Amino acid sequence: MKYLINFFIIVSLGFFLHSCTTIDKKANKAISKEEAKLSKWLNQPISELKIEFGKPDLVEETPEGKTFLVYKSKKYLIKCERKFEVKGGRVIGFSSSGCF
Secondary structure, eight states: OHHHHHHHHHHHHHHHHHHHHHHHHHHHHHHHHHHHHHHTTTTOBHHHHHHHHOSOSEEEEOTTSOEEEEEEEEETTEEEEEEEEEETTEEEEEEEESOO
């Protein structure tokens, strides 16, 4: 009986660990897809970005003189935030949090 319980625990742990790696792979795939989508905007004019995403929800200016256009949305109760760093009327960088 002791061997049967140990066997059941080992099999359960195996399924659990396999599920974690599957979720991790799906998350990495979604992140890669998001980065590919946003990287197309690098060196593009702000006007084109605004045509695609609309008016930004927030415009942040840092003391160092950097400007960020921030777009926020919600999908399945998960908050998504995309930030585009702009300089000279062009997108020079981006970051994404919670978007898939």
